[in-house]
Amino acid sequence: MSETPDHTTGPVQTSITELSEDALVSGGVDEEQPDLHDVWISGTEEPAWITDATDEGAQEILSDLSDSALAVQRGTVISDDYVIDDTADEEERQIINLGPQHPSTHGVLRLQLELEGETIRRVKPIIGYLHTGMEKTAESLTFLQGATNVTRMDYLAPFHNELCYSLAVEQLLGVEIPPRAQAIRVLMSELNRISSHLLWLATQGMDIGAISMMLYGWREREAVLSFFEQVTGLRMNHDYIRPGGVAADLPDGWEEEVADLLVAIPEGVDEYEEILNENPIFIDRTQGVGVITREECLAFGVSGPIARASGVDWDLRKAFPYSGIDRYTFEVPTGTHGDVWDRYLVRMEEIRQSLGIVSQVLESMPPGDYRTEDRKVTPPPRQRINESMEALIHHFKVFTEGFKVPEGEVWQSVESPRGELGMYLVSKGEAKPWRLHVRAPSFAAVQALPMMLTDSLVADMIATLASTDPVLGDVDR
């Protein structure tokens, strides 16, 4: 160490004179040796608290500079509660950090893997690389703006986020949603489920190595997304479902568009099943891989297709119907083995069931308003604004100040493509939420990963990770 640091938070250098004889005999501090922490952090003998000189760019080092804490930060040691099989030889193991930059971690998930050869002995998912504080942001946005915020969480199922948020707000407001708005919501969210599952299929195929599956899945999803674009103006992050209804009525000719989708998507799905169902390599790679039992699903709070593939017959659309979804008939597919293969079958069947719901909506779309006529939530019609000063002021106030929501707290959950998406919303009678908490399905799925991955191979790990279909925006929020 060349110069004396004058930074207060730096590690205090112990001079030899301060040490007792015992410490000197046992080699407590070797004067010639540079401090281990400094060397690792900066790669030089420069003081470690020159934080922009670290290997990984500017960052604060841990305040606890113990060796074990540093080893955890370096990623050479895994710290968690899982008990490992300590009969195996330590020398045979290596720790590998998979992610946050890795081709198949679906974003920025980081998995610390303890490998013995190619067998994974321990897994620790590390999250937070995509944390943007959306729950906190919600507190500074009005209830009407809130949908724009939450739609970015699970970016593959934006409609479900919006729907969940809007239903929660509406529950507090106690407004009645017109049947047409409810039907539009069901239509869009079910189409969204299809597009999300198609993307899952694409990435699952890709991660197993079937590179063409990637683009096939993308092809049908594209058709769904362009319908979304026609309706909402955007391909994702729509802000279409809002408290009080939806942002706009469906465009002219939507019936033909949806009817086209109802032809194109089943054709595509049949084609994929033709490619994958009889493919011996695909079967070998998925059957019996990444198994999670029914009990483990319940214990970890895993929901959605993963839980259903393990035999948990639980779908919020049946259990707690929302937005009038109980008017339509559909089945909830379940599996038995809880492996990647069953999740594949369940999701494929869910695509078919969602298509069934969409076609029922298409046949029975009720006429009427696309948003509630409750003046508290909905601005006055355009015609009135031209005529009446009061209406203009009202319109202005709805969009600037926002509408006030009665005091109370509410829990609302919907069945998103990834499972149970829940929102806990507290209002203090103001125009902005006092607190929003989100229960994200991907979060539960990621925390169950160690259950599914321990003692599997690296290749199975990738297949299993893809089959849990995590969206890191949903996990980290």
Next chain:
Amino acid sequence: MLEGWALFLEAAIKVFSAFSFLLTIVLVLVWMERKVVADMQNRIGPSRAGPFGILQTVADGLKLMFKESVTPRKADFLPYIAAPVVALLPALLIFLVIPIGRSFTLSIGSREIEVSLQGTDLNIGLLYILGMSSLAVYAVVLAGWSSGSKYPLLGSVRASAQMISYEAAMGLALVPVILFAGTTSMAELVSHQTGLYGGVFPAWHVVLVPSFLIFFIAGVAETNRAPFDLVEAEQEIVGGYHTEYSGFRFALFFLAEYINIFNIAAITVVVFLGGWNGPDFGTPATFSWLFPIFWFFLKTFLLIFVFIWIRATLPRMRYDQLMSFGWKRLIPISLLWVALSAVAIGIRRFGFPWS
């Protein structure tokens, strides 16, 4: 007969043209692979550089040459820079024994020079090829080990296990052919396949169907192509053994990989599909070399198309599945087939033991 400087000149011309030929082939191959896969996936593929995007690979190659070759701090430098060269050398050397067409006579002044379209005809051609492709394993292991990084290490461990196992199957698959043709020289293998069986079917060694299939499968595995591409499985171990390579060093690996694909396809054509044999529609003697070259490339590129087709269709196998497929299926079947064909060939040549 050539002697002295003329011999040297001939060798020099051959080496130079083989090298430039391979570089061109790789350009075409990469472009073809991207175009074909794009077509199978409802995409357009490269379309900007040159007509039909055919110059895309040139552009990519130039880009790689001008990029910095990063050396990781923990790399073991000498093996690290040696590995790409070790990868490329066997690939280039294998090509030298592949006959790409019928030899022809060139008249310069009063002299008549016989030019064979083959680098050199070794009498141990097939053994030489097997030896050279074994050497390619070293490059992968060296690269993975010397990078000082974990993903490449995993990749190279996979690679060494895979390439060694499938080499065994590959060698065994060639034994019936050697028994059948009675030679390991590539040129003699081709001439053994001239003519027709019963005046209808071309007399190709593909009649040894199990040999052909096993050799082809092992060839796919040997070149680390899908579904056996777990050596460089992008979704699992990022780039496999070449994760830490960039710039020109990566380009060398890339080059070696595609030359190997061409080599395997060409060897399969020579050994099983009659090499450059094919109808010549009565072309005059001066141009008799033209059709053989055409047939050779047609067959080779058809095989390469099959390679690409497989890649676009099949998912990747898992490490243990790959090993058990190699050791529990391919090798026993090859052994059985070697025994069967040895008996059959013996009977064909010497008659039944009791007769």
